[in-house]
Amino acid sequence: MEIQTLNPTTPRQRQRIEAFLKRNGLRFDDMHYYAAITDDDGEMIAGGGLKGNVIKCVAVDDAHKGEAIANTLISHLIAHANEEGHSNVMLFTKPKNRQLFESLSFRLLAEAPEAVLMETGIGGINNTVEALKKIREESEKYKEYNKECKEDSKECKEEEKTNLNTTTPQHLNTPYLNITTPQHLNPSTPQPLTTTTPLRGVVVMNCNPFTLGHRYLIEQAAKQVERLFVMVVREDCSLFAYAERKAMVEQGVAHLENVTVIDGSEYAISQATFPTYFLKRLDDAADTQMLLDLDLFRRHIAPALGATVRFVGTEPTDRLTRRYNQLMHEVLADVRETVRLEKEGNAVSASRVRKAMEQGDMSTIRQLVPPTTLPYIIAHLATQALQAELDTTPKPGLVDKDNNGAHRDMDYALMQRSIDTLHPYFVKLALLGCTDALPTHTSIRDIGIEAEKAMLAATNGVNTHKGALFSMGLAVVAAAHEERKTAANEEQILKERNGGEDVLVSLQTTIKALAASFPDTNGTHGSKAKLLSKGTTAIKGALDNAREGYEMLFAEWLPFYIEHRKEHDAHTLHKTLLRIMCNLDDTNVIYRTDLATAEEVKQEARALLDSFEEVVLKDMDRRYTARNISPGGAADMLSLTIFIGSIQT
Incomplete structure (x- = not known):
């Protein structure tokens, strides 16, 4: 037996891969590299591919299962991914294969009825979790420091009643601190904090681009928690690049003292990243992708941030987003939906802004962002x-x-x-x-x-x-x-x-x-x-x-x-x-x-x-x-x- 490298972009070699996968009940998926193990007669008996750091389309013929071929194949794919600069490697597979891959050093990241996501290697989700914990700790330090500033500010005001020449404490001159009372702590606010209000919440947004609707959702969510984390979707398949979208959010919510904008998770699972080659029914793909994404959030992202509530906006038009919101309610303990902001009877949305951009309609854009x-x-x-x-x-x-x-x-x-x-x-x-x-x-x-x-x-x-x-x-x-x-x-x-x-x-x-x-x-x-x-x-x-x-x-x-x-x-x-x-x-x-x-x-x-x-x-x-x-x-x-x-x- 030997390992051969096949090029999935070459028509003849792709046909060979497709035939082998079909024989094993799988479909071809997007890959840049494929390794095949052949027998003495040159027949493919096992194979697996790579797309970036994701292993795909792994199959072993029934007649050769139990011969440690899978171990040899997976080790080869991991080594090749390492050579390409990937320190950790992930794979999506059927739930029944979980134990096999756990025996090959993979650990579970998320699971759904039709699929599991696993990874192996250095760093990975642990690095993401540690980075989020540091963000949470910094936000807590900021809260305590700001609390001290407010207390000192009150003392200063009392002193000013008897001494008009009282100098401003040094820390109150810090330019990046806003020591005014946050909107969510204002007694006149309709939704004041109570002892039962969750301490931390999360909003996950794409913001392509950032609109008044996004800002409204964040403002409403910020009133209900002590700290709100806004996570911007990292995946770059939008009109506006990730760096632009994150910057727009940061600038658009700068007035909200208890809001922290954070990087999107590299582990977000979307239609673009979730493979479907092992699903029996393609109709299951959307739900499976969403459930894996939500399970990742539930297991890793939310605990790292100490977040207990997820905020979303209602979705009046997009069927997939509405389904995602529905699954969110089923999977997560506390999900709160805010009715979308409307202008002239229509929901304010990024899609309306993009349409106005195509039409050169700046007057409409100004009303929406x-x-x-x-x-x-x-x-x-x-x-x-x-x-x-x-x-x-x-x-x-x-x-x-x-x-x-x-x-x-x-x-x-x-x-x-x-x-x-x-x-x-x-x-x-x-x-x-x-x-x-x-x-x-x-x-x-x-x-x-x-x-x-x-x-x-x-x-x-x-x-x-x-x-x-x-x-x-x-x-x-x-x-x-x-x-x-x-x-x-x-x-x-x-x-x-x-x-x-x-x-x-x-x-x-x-x-x-x-x-x-x-x-x-x-x-x-x-x-x-x-x-x-x-x-x-x-x-x-x-x-x-x-x-x-x-x-x-x-x-x-x-x-x-x-x-x-x-x-x-x-x-x-x-x-x-x-x-x-x-x-x-x-x-x-x-x-x-x-x-x-x-x-x-x-x-x-x-x-x-x-x-x-x-x-x-x-x-x-x-x-x-x-x-x-x-x-x-x-x-x-x-x-x-x-x-x-x-x-x-």
């Missing part, structure tokens, strides 16, 4: 705009889904990687702009330089989005700053502004102010294009357009885009690109060709826009590609137009 969430949404709308420009196909001489245009060093995948790399920096810029005073040129520049370095590292030195980074970066900072002003002085601003037009005027003014602090550039395509013109024409580069507040964009391109979008024109983005090409001094075209060609591009765009046909646009793409013409400046302005169109309301 706290101000602290808006910078993250603005950053995503910027990334979404870059993505929309890239996906617009066909485009003349530009990278799209069909071809690389006039660019030999770029393709769709590279541009996609560039957008993904830039996104975290748009988040940084949005957070930078979300201040009472406009950020300095230096602070914006530093983030821009950092972003450009990351972009070039991701693209092997290819300048994919330098121009877009500048224009979009300024607009992101300006948009976040405008949202901050609105949140801080909402009533006054609403009185002064007259609908969307005034919003755009204010945004344009802020962009001008930001651009004015940037010095003239050297070495860019824009500066080189100016040199090529030799003063015969007034060529405007990216910085010039920004200093003018993108006059053409606000006056012509944006209204054109919005009008065609309202008409649900399938070629809105193609036509908007052509509209921009009609009158933009595209320094990228000038740099790659000459002034005469740039003027020719304007005339061709105008002619095609007057009588638009996609087949003619495709022909333009072929010709521009052959002539090395790439209207990259127009592409940047298309992205910017899309972005501003999404935040104008």
Whole structure:
């Protein structure tokens, strides 16, 4: 007998694995590695696979059970996982196999009627439990310290009655302590604490993104316990990355003194992580996944935090979430549901926010999320705009889904990687702009330089989005700053502004102010294009357009885009690109060709826009590609137009 390595991604080898699993009553599941034990004739008699640190699809032919083959196979898989950097290894299996795997050093983590979760190795759940215990201990220390602060504060107030010159105790000057009475301890609060109130509770949330509904649930739960732990789902399969979601929650509940936001458990079991290959009926998968997740929480997470109650919001629409809530009541001792917050008769939900983002409906978004969430949404709308420009196909001489245009060093995948790399920096810029005073040129520049370095590292030195980074970066900072002003002085601003037009005027003014602090550039395509013109024409580069507040964009391109979008024109983005090409001094075209060609591009765009046909646009793409013409400046302005169109309301 020998161990062979099979590649599950190779069709022929996958077929061999599938046939073996079917013979043993199992289905194929997602794996990156599979080990097979074969007999002297080369027939597979045992096998098992890996996906990360999870062992999957282990089977031994009936004729060879009891020959210690399972021990050999599992030892091999654990060793391979260790070589790949995993110190602990997990597996899901049928309950009847529990004793077998316990004999192979695996320990039980959670169980359900149809499955068990086990692990072996160093650390694992014990590390998670110890980390949670430390968080609990720190929260208790904070509570005691804050209690002392309040007692000292009372003493100070008594002294002030007789001595107005009493100095403030040193510890009351600590900037990160809020010594005001928490809402849940306020005697006027409808649900005051009693001796029977649980000391600690837990809310588990995804927050994709964090909404007023999430905040409301946390506020209601915080009134019922001395300490509330908010655990953010760690799994990264959402629109907003885990780090963003956790940051949104932390900022959104900063006013609640008895709330601690903690990392999501690495052991959370979801539809994405739970394998179904050993279940007889796939209908059992959802319930089994949920029951394992709840058992993990009951056995390990809640005891480590000392939590006795789990809080959830009611679920009026999603069937799976409603079923999860039902199972929670069956499995956990104390589960409390809070009726979902509603706006205009509908539950406030993250899905409504995401839908509004797709529709560019900022006015709806503002009604559904706290101000602290808006910078993250603005950053995503910027990334979404870059993505929309890239996906617009066909485009003349530009990278799209069909071809690389006039660019030999770029393709769709590279541009996609560039957008993904830039996104975290748009988040940084949005957070930078979300201040009472406009950020300095230096602070914006530093983030821009950092972003450009990351972009070039991701693209092997290819300048994919330098121009877009500048224009979009300024607009992101300006948009976040405008949202901050609105949140801080909402009533006054609403009185002064007259609908969307005034919003755009204010945004344009802020962009001008930001651009004015940037010095003239050297070495860019824009500066080189100016040199090529030799003063015969007034060529405007990216910085010039920004200093003018993108006059053409606000006056012509944006209204054109919005009008065609309202008409649900399938070629809105193609036509908007052509509209921009009609009158933009595209320094990228000038740099790659000459002034005469740039003027020719304007005339061709105008002619095609007057009588638009996609087949003619495709022909333009072929010709521009052959002539090395790439209207990259127009592409940047298309992205910017899309972005501003999404935040104008």
